[in-house]
Amino acid sequence: xxxxxxxxxxxxxxxxxxxxxxxxxxxxxxxxxxxxxxxxxxxxxxxxxxxxxxxxxxxxxxxxxxxxxxxxxxxxxxxxxxxxxxxxxxxxxxxxxxxxxxxxxxxxxxxxxxxxxxxxxxxxxxxxxxxxxxxxxxxxxxxxxxxxxxxxxxxxxxxxxxxxxxxxxxxxxxxxxxxxxxxxxxxxxxxxxxxxxxxxxxxxxxxxxxxxxxxxxxxxxxxxxxxxxxxxxxxxxxxxxxxxxxxxxxxxxxxxxxxxxxxxxxxxxxxxxxxxxxxxxxxxxxxxxxxxxxxxxxxxxxxxxxxxxxxxxxxxxxxxxxxxxxxxxxxxxxxxxxxxxxxxxxxxxxxxxxxxxxxxxxxxxxxxxxxxxxxxxxxxxxxxxxxxxxxxx
Amino acid sequence: xxxxxxxxxxxxxxxxxxxxxxxxxxxxxxxxxxxxxxxxxxxxxxxxxxxxxxxxxxxxxxxxxxxxxxxxxxxxxxxxxxxxxxxxxxxxxxxxxxxxxxxxxxxxxxxxxxxxxxxxxxxxxxxxxxxxxxxxxxxxxxxxxxxxxxxxxxxxxxxxxxxxxxxxxxxxxxxxxxxxxxxxxxxxxxxxxxxxxxxxxxxxxxxxxxxxxxxxxxxxxxxxxxxxxxxxxxxxxxxxxxxxxxxxxxxxxxxxxxxxxxxxxxxxxxxxxxxxxxxxxxxxxxxxxxxxxxxxxxxxxxxxxxxxxxxxxxxxxxxxxxxxxxxxxxxxxxxxxxxxxxxxxxxxxxxxxxxxxxxxxxxxxxxxxxxxxxxxxxxxxxxxxxxxxxxxxxxxxxxxxxxxxxxxxxxxxxxxxxxxxxxxxxxxxxxxxxxxxxxxxxxxxxxxxxxxxxxxxxxxxxxxxxxxxxxxxxxxxxxxxxxxxxxxxxxxxxxxxxxxxxxxxxxxxxxxxxxxxxxxxxxxxxxxxxxxxxxxxxxxxxxxxxxxxxxxxxxxxxxxxxxxxxxxxxxxxxxxxxxxxxxxxxxxxxxxxxxxxxxx
Numbered sequence: 001x002x003x004x005x006x007x008x009x010x011x012x013x014x015x016x017x018x019x020x021x022x023x024x025x026x027x028x029x030x031x032x033x034x035x036x037x038x039x040x041x042x043x044x045x046x047x048x049x050x051x052x053x054x055x056x057x058x059x060x061x062x063x064x065x066x067x068x069x070x071x072x073x074x075x076x077x078x079x080x081x082x083x084x085x086x087x088x089x090x091x092x093x094x095x096x097x098x099x100x101x102x103x104x105x106x107x108x109x110x111x112x113x114x115x116x117x118x119x120x121x122x123x124x125x126x127x128x129x130x131x132x133x134x135x136x137x138x139x140x141x142x143x144x145x146x147x148x149x150x151x152x153x154x155x156x157x158x159x160x161x162x163x164x165x166x167x168x169x170x171x172x173x174x175x176x177x178x179x180x181x182x183x184x185x186x187x188x189x190x191x192x193x194x195x196x197x198x199x200x201x202x203x204x205x206x207x208x209x210x211x212x213x214x215x216x217x218x219x220x221x222x223x224x225x226x227x228x229x230x231x232x233x234x235x236x237x238x239x240x241x242x243x244x245x246x247x248x249x250x251x252x253x254x255x256x257x258x259x260x261x262x263x264x265x266x267x268x269x270x271x272x273x274x275x276x277x278x279x280x281x282x283x284x285x286x287x288x289x290x291x292x293x294x295x296x297x298x299x300x301x302x303x304x305x306x307x308x309x310x311x312x313x314x315x316x317x318x319x320x321x322x323x324x325x326x327x328x329x330x331x332x333x334x335x336x337x338x339x340x341x342x343x344x345x346x347x348x349x350x351x352x353x354x355x356x357x358x359x360x361x362x363x364x365x366x367x368x369x370x371x372x373x374x375x376x377x378x379x380x381x382x383x384x385x386x387x388x389x390x391x392x393x
Numbered sequence: 394x395x396x397x398x399x400x401x402x403x404x405x406x407x408x409x410x411x412x413x414x415x416x417x418x419x420x421x422x423x424x425x426x427x428x429x430x431x432x433x434x435x436x437x438x439x440x441x442x443x444x445x446x447x448x449x450x451x452x453x454x455x456x457x458x459x460x461x462x463x464x465x466x467x468x469x470x471x472x473x474x475x476x477x478x479x480x481x482x483x484x485x486x487x488x489x490x491x492x493x494x495x496x497x498x499x500x501x502x503x504x505x506x507x508x509x510x511x512x513x514x515x516x517x518x519x520x521x522x523x524x525x526x527x528x529x530x531x532x533x534x535x536x537x538x539x540x541x542x543x544x545x546x547x548x549x550x551x552x553x554x555x556x557x558x559x560x561x562x563x564x565x566x567x568x569x570x571x572x573x574x575x576x577x578x579x580x581x582x583x584x585x586x587x588x589x590x591x592x593x594x595x596x597x598x599x600x601x602x603x604x605x606x607x608x609x610x611x612x613x614x615x616x617x618x619x620x621x622x623x624x625x626x627x628x629x630x631x632x633x634x635x636x637x638x639x640x641x642x643x644x645x646x647x648x649x650x651x652x653x654x655x656x657x658x659x660x661x662x663x664x665x666x667x668x669x670x671x672x673x674x675x676x677x678x679x680x681x682x683x684x685x686x687x688x689x690x691x692x693x694x695x696x697x698x699x700x701x702x703x704x705x706x707x708x709x710x711x712x713x714x715x716x717x718x719x720x721x722x723x724x725x726x727x728x729x730x731x732x733x734x735x736x737x738x739x740x741x742x743x744x745x746x747x748x749x750x751x752x753x754x755x756x757x758x759x760x761x762x763x764x765x766x767x768x769x770x771x772x773x774x775x776x777x778x779x780x781x782x783x784x785x786x787x788x789x790x791x792x793x794x795x796x797x798x799x800x801x802x803x804x805x806x807x808x809x810x811x812x813x814x815x816x817x818x819x820x821x822x823x824x825x826x827x828x829x830x831x832x833x834x835x836x837x838x839x840x841x842x843x844x845x846x847x848x849x850x851x852x853x854x855x856x857x858x859x860x861x862x863x864x865x866x867x868x869x870x871x872x873x874x875x876x877x878x879x880x881x882x883x884x885x886x887x888x889x890x891x892x893x894x895x896x897x898x899x900x901x902x903x904x905x906x907x908x909x910x911x912x913x914x915x916x917x918x919x920x921x922x923x924x925x926x927x928x929x930x931x932x933x934x935x936x937x938x939x940x941x942x943x944x945x946x947x948x949x950x951x952x953x954x955x956x957x958x959x960x961x962x963x964x965x966x967x968x969x970x971x972x973x974x975x976x977x978x979x980x981x982x983x984x985x986x987x988x989x990x991x992x993x
Contacts, residue, residue: 003602023835048603050572056642061834064641065652073495073551073571075587078642099629251669267659269669269824285659287668287824302655302828304821319828354832372836 003051004120004174006044007094010037010107011057011081016223016337019352019386020317022371024062027107029227030300031219032234032281033265037063037107041071044105046113047120050074053097054107055090057081086192088183095180104195106171110230114216115172122212123174126151129208130179130199133172135218142222144169144196146211153209156196167211169196170218178202223337224368225347227315231281231298235261250282259295271307289324296330297348306359313348313365320351323359323377333365336384349381361392395480395494396420397573398464398590399555399564402581403611409457412464415583415590416445419466420789425769426479429464430490431457432557438490440465440479443771444744460611461564463555465492474769475516482521484528485513488559491527493520494586495552495571503547523548527556538608541565542621545606555584563610568601575599577628580612588631589639596631639789645980647790647874651966652834655827657795658959660784661802666823671815673806677781682761683811687733688714690760692723692751696793696869697739697800702862703958704737704804711812723751730760737763739804741788741796743771752777765803767796781807790981792873794966797866801959802826808955822953826960829950833960839967842930842945846900847975849928851878853895854965855887855918856904857911863904863958867965874973874980884918897926902965903943905933906957916942930968932961 014026021029027037037054044052054076056063067076081093091104103120105111115133123131132153134146145166147155160166179198186197203209219234221227250268252258258270259277268282271290276282280294283301288294290307297311300318305311309322312330316322331346349363352371361375364382369391375381379392396419400411412429427448428440437457441448445466465480481490497503500519503526508514512525526547530540537558545554551570558565566573566584576583578595584607585591588598601607604619605626618624643649665674689708691701701717708715718728720738730736736755740748743766752762752773764773764780767788774780783799802823809819846852852871856864861883868881882891884903895901901922905915912935919929919942931943934951947968949960973980 003600045570048570050568050570050603051600054642060642061652064643064649065656067641068653069639069641075572076641080642100627251667253669267663269667271669285824285827302825302831304825319825319831321825353835354828372832 004049004100004102005051005053005098006049006103006105006116007053007055007091007098008037008040008044008105008107009055009087009090010063011055011060011084011090011093012108013058013084014108017221017227019368019370020224020227020315020350021058023059023318023353025056025058025060025108026221028059028062028066029221030281030283030298031110031221031227031230033263033283035066036110036221037067038071039110039112040105040107041067043111043113043116044103045072045074047116049103049116053077053079053094055079055081055093057084057090086188087195088186088193088198091195092180092183092193098177101174101176104173104175108220109171110217110219110234111170111172112217115170115214115218116216118212118214118216119172119174122210126210127208128210129176129202129206131174131210131212132199133170133216134167134211134213135170136213136215137168140166140168143220148211151210151212152207153199153203153211155203156200158196167213168218170214170216223335223342223345224315224350225331225335225345227298228279228296228313228346232279232296235263235279235281256288265301283318300353311348313346315347315350317351317353317355317371319354321354321356322351323357323361325359326357326361326363328363329365331365333367335366335368396466396586396590397480397492397494397553397555397584398586399462399492399566399584399609400581401461401564401609401611403460404581407456408459408462409452409455412462413445413449413452414593415585416464416466418589418592419586420445420787425467425771426474426476427464427466428479428481428492429457429462430481430483430492430557431459431462432490432559432561433459434560436483436487436490436557436559438481438483438487440476440481442474442476442479442775444742444768446744447772461557461562461609463490463492463557463564465494477516478518480518480520482516482518482524484524486528488531489524489527489556491520491524491554491556493523493552493554495569496550497522497548497552498550499548500550519550523554523556527558531558537561537563538565541567542606553586563608565606565608566601567604567606569603573601575601575607575609575614577614582609582614584609592631597628598631599626599628601626644974645790645970647792647794647980648970650788650790650795651963651970653786654795654798654963655831655834657785657799658802658827658830660786661799662806662823663784665806666820668817668820668824671817671820673810673820675781675807675810677779678763678807678810679779682735682763682779685733685761686713686735686811688735689716690723690728690730690734690736690755691715691717691739692720692736692748692755693717693739694720694745694747696797696866697741697745697748699862699866699869700797700800700804701737701739702865703801703859704739704808706859706862707805707808707955708811711808713811718751720745720751721747724754730755730758734760735763736760737765738773738777739765739800740771740773741767741785741793741800743768743773745773749773749776765800765807767799791983791986792870792969792980794870797962798830798959801962805955819953819955822956826952826956829952829960830963832950833963837947837964837967839947839964840971842947843968843971843975845945846928846930847972849877849900850896850898851880851894852900852902853887853891853922853927854879854881854902854904855884855915856881856961857884857915858907859954859958860904860907860961863962863965864902866962867902867969870966870969871972873983873986874969874978875976876978876984877972877976884915887918888921892921892925895922895925895927897928900928900930902930902932902968904961905931905939905943906935906949906961907954912938919943932964934960
């Protein structure tokens, strides 16, 4: 496989991560000091690829504005998937930009270049029509389980419940162009064309699907609290998964305490007597006020934390303002996602983009506040507050 | 980010024109210095800091004839782009010229070694080690191709490199982790960082792979792999529109640039505003100049002129006598200057002829001059006593958007730096501004409002105080890209004449912000137009306050009153954009207009 094009899928919303995805798709959620999609792009570029198509759809301007026409000097071509009708449908959106064997990676999972390289090498050295990147994981029940016999993929099961020897589908694929036809022919599932269904078709017809196990880095956030775990892993690795972490340009007052590990993007400020860390990621232009305590939090771009606020186990969206004296004591708590209650999850609170907390607010663990909402001063917030513009009494 | 181009052809076509054309198409990768080299028995190199236009004027119609040539365009973020630092770079004897995109990581060690061996360097770049290495190997009687290969063995890093050698009649090029693509057009061959550079000429391309070495000669193209074996790489056909490249998936550069404003604002204040220390640091604006400053005269044209109106108002409020002048009128008016007068020229490109002329007049009259510009090393930046960069990044759309936001923020920062004492609420607000611009972008209903109002006879924009320049800029944007009639007025002036034009077919866009007193006065002006049946669009940070008065509301978040104009202006940009879009106008290239006007 010589100099293939990489198709990076960045069109999906990530419904289970609402309301964080109110204004941006899942690939743009924070993972360390940058959005998730940058990890995917780093991985393909570090694996030597210089032709990249980014498939965008849901809230696409956010991806396009952030990445721009080039990433690390590699030109990016954008393909638009107007309606998000599945991963296979997204790959079809990129078809006109692909004219030979190509690579597909999910733009909403954190990976490193080893998986990409392993898949490229395995694909080049066989005559497979498709090669899947696989990982050894104890629990694959939330993901695609792949059964492999001597390198040949025999079955893919979404969310397997039995105890066969599954590998986890890493969402990194090398394909021959035959896959486009297979995607079109595969039977849609709930109205969606999926990559895995096309692969199943190829397994049945051609017996030419290979799987390669990789020990590269891989992390995914399905639910909001997963973002804290992903961040923790990245922080422990010192920032980017496989690039030397960008040197934090963070201004810290002499009396403030930074408890490692933390990672910070540019333009951050930490005020007098504040305590930041451990396990905190600070996005660009984040401001931590005097005496604030921030522990195990994802703090996104342009966030301002007021004086004397205490934030533990929080996922804080872009441009959020936390008022003075607000307290989030941290998890575990019960979190509602869609109609299901997930009990005892380690999530102090989740703030959608640009929530304005007016200060002195207490959050019951597991609280969720929708993007752009105003939280009244001195109120107590619990449960899921979506489509509510003013929270608290 | 940089762009490179190369050309080899048996035709006698002037190589200079072909290279310039290609560089123009790579401008989206940056344009603050440019250069080219044409090789015959000797090598001719032309390079200049500044936009491509300054390279073109250097050439001034010189027919650069040659069958092979290379070129480079650059956008630097660190250090000034000077003529010396522009590519191509040459060896001591001028036998070799090299263009490079990427970074040579072991340049320092190589440079020390080459200096030791007697080589003389002219630039601060990492690139320059490449021509000197080539020279070193050529002096050992290696062929150009062998010398190129030996050079590559010595350098580390990521790069795309193209080199020409006097008398060799070929380009030698390679890539490693940086893009390089070849274009095939009969016996003519191109190479470039990206396809659009030559897509007008050919759609048949070869994507080079890492470590492959190519020799481009007229009528001959040889590609070798890392081991030196000749390979036949596949030729691919391009079927997409070159116009789309660089737009990051947006339909127009203008919309792309509107959406880049949160980032532009962050860059404009980066390292300058410290909330923690309560300080503003503008190292480019010398303290001595600040201390001697008694009064300020601003000069600018078009959108930049409106920025100067805003800047002057900010300074006046802080007790500094300040006036804004249309640059082309400044010399005619013979505005008096005296000791302590600082003349500030605001120009996106730094090449605007009218603004340069005004600055030269001021300089001649003995005034101190300051450039506020987006282009590092531009004429304005070089000719003025000092320069503050607005750091908006490359702006391609003819209608200025993000550069105006960056000018506003930079001028607000300068004004604050000139004021005594710290203004913490302002510093806090300026750090919160990017999120608020993002909020306007995420939630704007300007597209719906444009749909309601499109097809009107004319559009009027009114505002008071800091919103007056925004009204002028909003009207200019509307004129430029929709071709519809639009005018901006101070809200109070409406009743002194323009009101005669107001009908039920002339929407009035009112900027209703700026404190109770101003809001009340502006609202009474709004009632005047409402009585004539005009549809009213209120741009406001207090939607409840315009309830029952406005037909449409464009909301902005509350912020420091100095900074509200940044937010209201974004709504007007979107209103103009969507109106032009509905009218199907060529938004990025309006008729009769040029991005940077380099004639008086």
